[in-house]
Amino acid sequence: MQYWINHNGVQSGPMDLDGLKEMGLTSSAYVWHEGLTDWVKITQLPELQGLYDIPVGTPVEPQPVENISTADASQPTPPAAAEPGEAIQGQPYQQPSQPYQQPSQPYRQPVAGEPCPPTNLAWAIITTVLCCLPAGVVAIVYALKVTNKYNEGDIEGAKRASEIGAWWCIASIILGILTMPLVSMISSLATSGLQ
Amino acid sequence: MRRTLVIILALAAIIVGCFIYYAFDPSSSTLFPQCTFLSLTGYKCPGCGSQRAIHALLHGDLVEAFKYNALLLIAISWIGLCLYAESQRTRNPRLYMRLNAPLLIWLFLALTLLWWLLRNIFNW
Numbered sequence: 001m002q003y004w005i006n007h008n009g010v011q012s013g014p015m016d017l018d019g020l021k022e023m024g025l026t027s028s029a030y031v032w033h034e035g036l037t038d039w040v041k042i043t044q045l046p047e048l049q050g051l052y053d054i055p056v057g058t059p060v061e062p063q064p065v066e067n068i069s070t071a072d073a074s075q076p077t078p079p080a081a082a083e084p085g086e087a088i089q090g091q092p093y094q095q096p097s098q099p100y101q102q103p104s105q106p107y108r109q110p111v112a113g114e115p116c117p118p119t120n121l122a123w124a125i126i127t128t129v130l131c132c133l134p135a136g137v138v139a140i141v142y143a144l145k146v147t148n149k150y151n152e153g154d155i156e157g158a159k160r161a162s163e164i165g166a167w168w169c170i171a172s173i174i175l176g177i178l179t180m181p182l183v184s185m186i187s188s189l190a191t192s193g194l195q
Numbered sequence: 196m197r198r199t200l201v202i203i204l205a206l207a208a209i210i211v212g213c214f215i216y217y218a219f220d221p222s223s224s225t226l227f228p229q230c231t232f233l234s235l236t237g238y239k240c241p242g243c244g245s246q247r248a249i250h251a252l253l254h255g256d257l258v259e260a261f262k263y264n265a266l267l268l269i270a271i272s273w274i275g276l277c278l279y280a281e282s283q284r285t286r287n288p289r290l291y292m293r294l295n296a297p298l299l300i301w302l303f304l305a306l307t308l309l310w311w312l313l314r315n316i317f318n319w
Contacts (some may be wrong), residue, residue, distance in 0.1 A: 008285055028285055063289045115288065122277035127241045128307060129270045132230040136305060137241070151297070173243040180228030187234055188225055 001045075006030040006039060008115065017051065021159040116150040117162035119143040123169040131176030139168040217253040221246040241266055241311045265319070266310045273303065 003020055004013030007029040015023075029052060030039040042052050121143040128136030142165030149157040212224040221227040232240040245262035251259035252268075261268060293299075313319065 008288060016211055049272050073274065115293070116292065118281075119300070121295055121300065122274050122281065125270050125274050125303065127275070129245050129264075132232050132242055134232060134240050134311075137304070140300065140304050140307065143258075143295070144297055147292075147295050147297050147300065176231070179231040182229075183231045183234045183240065184225075184229045188231060 004032045006032075007019070010115075017048075018047065019049045022074065027053055038083065046187075053164045106110055114155055117146060117155075117159045118166075119146045120162065120165045120169055127169050127172040127176070131172045132180060133172055133175050135168050135172035137176065139172065142168060202259045213253060216246065219250075230254055238315050239306050241314075243314075247249075266307065269306070 002014035002016060005025065006022065007023070009023055009094070009105060011157070012023075012034075015045055022033065027041075027043050029042045031045055031048065032039045042048055104110045120139060124139035124143050126136070128134070142161050145161035146158045146165065149155075149161055175185060219226070227246055230240055232238070232244050233243055236277070245267050248260040248263035248267045257268070263276075277294055280287075280294045283290060284291045
């Protein structure tokens with residue numbers, strides 16, 4: 001059985017159960033397969049139980065699923081003008097002018113709909129204002145890098161920048177917590193020694 | 196489940212922090228940590244004065260808070276917006292992308308660097 005997905009307003013498919021599991025879907029996703037008249041919530045299909053809301057980092061177990069070739073000209077297409085209710089409050093990330101492209105031919109891989117990796121901007125600002133060491137400024141620069149790379153279509157680069165930025169935030173917090181009491185102690189010792 | 200726990204812990208930490216910074220004045224107490232950057236270099240960092248500003252803010256004194264650290268008030272509202280957008284990301288992905296637009300991040304970066312430079316020149 002081949003499935004089409006609409007997750008956070010981004011449509012992709014067709015794919016088999018293994019492909020579904022790897023997509024990291026949440027219970028807010030909508031699904032369609034041949035035989036259904038319209039999109040249904042992923043939670044409504046009993047055969048898809050356990051394929052969504054998988055915690056990040058869980059290894060995907062290989063399952064014996066029949067492998068259907070994805071490049072088949074006689075592929076069915078999802079219902080036209082697919083608007084699965086409240087799934088679309090925002091529009092797809094990279095194609096604001098045409099929210100729903102009807103797949104004229106089956107996709108080989110998910111559409112360019114991968115969400116932008118976290119920019120960590122909130123944490124970057126928090127560390128800038130509260131952690132003294134100006135490492136937070138570097139984290140802001142990396143937040144900028146994430147969105148720039150994502151807008152260029154370089155998702156791998158955006159992910160890397162996101163990770164490096166997160167490490168700058170963590171380093172800033174740890175260094176701040178470690179050094180601030182130490183410096184305070186030394187300076188108070190110095191002033192009491194002078195008196 | 197894990198997310199709820201993290202939110203509860205974060206809220207608890209914020210409430211405890213607010214209580215401490217409300218009850219004690221960082222400018223007269225020696226218990227509060229001092230800025231490492233200021234101690235090492237003699238120059239203020241963009242976050243210097245944040246503790247005193249939070250104390251003033253918790254006592255409702257916006258002007259005093261602004262005098263201690265002008266960036267803090269802007270930063271707090273910005274952080275609040277960012278966290279809200281992040282919590283609403285699945286429902287409203289456009290708000291997140293708008294808040295994280297390069298232009299806005301540039302603006303905040305420029306503001307931070309400018310504040311850092313000017314406060315050391317004019318001793319704000």
